[in-house]
Each structure stands twice: as structure tokens, then as C-alpha cells.
Amino acid sequence: MTITSSQPITVSHSVIDLKAAFDSFTHELERLAGRFEPQALRQGTDAASVWALIEGMQGEQGLMIFGMQDHGRLPTLHGQPQKAFRYHIGNPLVAFSMTRHDIRAALYAPLTVLVYAIDAQTTRVEFDLPSSLFGQFGHPEVTEVGLQLDKKLTTLIEKAAEAAKA
Template identity: 50%
Template sequence: MKIIISVSHQVIDLRRSFEDFTTALEGLLVHFDPASLDLTATDPQRAEQQLAALGSYENLTLFGVQNHGELFRLLGAPKKAKQYAIGNPLVALQMTQHDLRAALYAPLRVLVYEAENQQARVEYDLPSSLFGQFQNAAVTEVAQGLDAKLLHLVHHADTSA
């Protein structure tokens, strides 16, 4: 079975340079370490407190960074481009408990790169449109909250001192 979906895509031109923005972004997000979350516990409140104690902005964590720009060394010169996997395992659980297919998009992918005009840019698919395809009100509601969290994160990383 093939399903065609419509996805809303966000493109944000940044005030900061690629280096300054990515440094700020990475400084706002704590790297997620599964050992930091006691998955053997059966108390969701305790797990939420453990994640909140990490002190990551908007309670989003960094699952990984891929320096995609380094691949361009194969063509002669690297570019400035990083792909971030950003999310919160408890937020993912809020969605996947209603529809396991939501795991396909958790954590979220965010691309930061320097465009040809030397302007730093962020691009990502809006979580509400990715998760909205499952037509589950509980999943969509959580995803709409992620739309706002990602936008706040990008804005803060672009404007913070």
C-alpha cells in the first residue's frame, strides 16, 4: 500500500552565522544518554523529572549530529551543513502510545546549513504535518506542541547572547 501525504516544510533564514548558530543550538540541548533515563522504573512522573533535570531547552534533547557538510570533501571542498536529531523520548511515547507509526518521525530531523549567499539557514518538516498523517487527535495535539518548541528553539539559538 502506498499513501501520499502533504508535508509542511519550514525554512528559516538566520541572523547568526552557521558557526555561531550551531554552537548556540548545541549549547541549548543536552545530549540524550539512555542511561540518564531509568527505563526500568514504572513511574512516568519520575522519568519526566529525570529528563527535566537535564536542563535542556524546551525539554528537547540532542540524539545526534551528522556533519553532512564533511561529505563534500569527497568532491573537493567541505560545506557547512549539519543534520540534528532532536526530540524527547517521553514526548515520543505520548504519541506512540496512541499510534506506534509515530516512531517513524521521532526524533525529529533539523538541517542547518550555509546557503550559497553565505546566509545560514534552518530547515525542517513541521511535526504537526508529519504526525498529522496518522489522523489521531492525541498524536496531532502533541505534534503541534513540537511545532512551537522547535520554533522557540531556533529563535532562541539565533538571538541569544
């Protein structure tokens, strides 16, 4: 196998510290975000019905959780569990709006968001800014969706943090 090409890219990495307990924040994030249920798509009989089914899965900001991994269990191997979840968040309709212009956008859809506890009342959220991931392809329509996702993702995080404080 020979790598055809390789080039460095610049990615903006975001770190947000929230004054919210991990359990409360993750509960609110999961409550506000929709949930992608691929088996539900079997009910669709045509493109319009599949589109409607996906729209029905959307949560806050038109986003949904595709899955999550509990990375906090891994440190248990050294005797120190940590609270840490890795979420895959996006929307198939949004991904389609990019991949129809440039299939390479599929590399970063859905987005990855890491949430972990700093202490009992502080939760950190880290993710690569969607506009920096999708902007590398130099396609205006894809870059615009990336910019919209920057706002959607940060708004979802802000709303979950506010709800966690209540």
C-alpha cells in the same frame, strides 16, 4: 516481500534563514537544547526514576539532541567542504505521549533538523513541520502533540539565533 499499502502524504517543509554565523548558531543550539544520554537511564530503578532522569536531560522547550551528523564533510569528496549538521531532536517523553496512541508516530520521533551555512553570516535551518508529519495519522492526541512541537522547535531555533547574535 509485498508492500501492503502505500499512500501519498502532504508534508509542510520549513526553511528559515537566520542572520547568524553557522558556528555561533550551532553552538547556541547545542547549548540550549538538552542532550539525550541513554546510558544515564541505567541508573533508573523504576518508571518514576527513569521519567525523572529523562526530565533532567531536557533543555530549552523540553527538547534534547539525540545525535548529529556532520554532512558538511561529504562535499569534501569533490573538494568543497561545507558547514552542515543534521540534528535529531526530540524528547522520549513526548514521543511516548504520541506512540501510546499510535505507534506509527515513532517514524518521525525524534525530528530531523538540517542546519547549514549559506554564507559567513547566514545560516539556514530546514525541517519538516512536526504537525504535518504526525497529523497524517488522524489521531487527535498525536496531532495536538505535533502542533506543540511546531512551536517548541521554532522557539528553540529563534532563541538559539538570538543568542548567536549576542
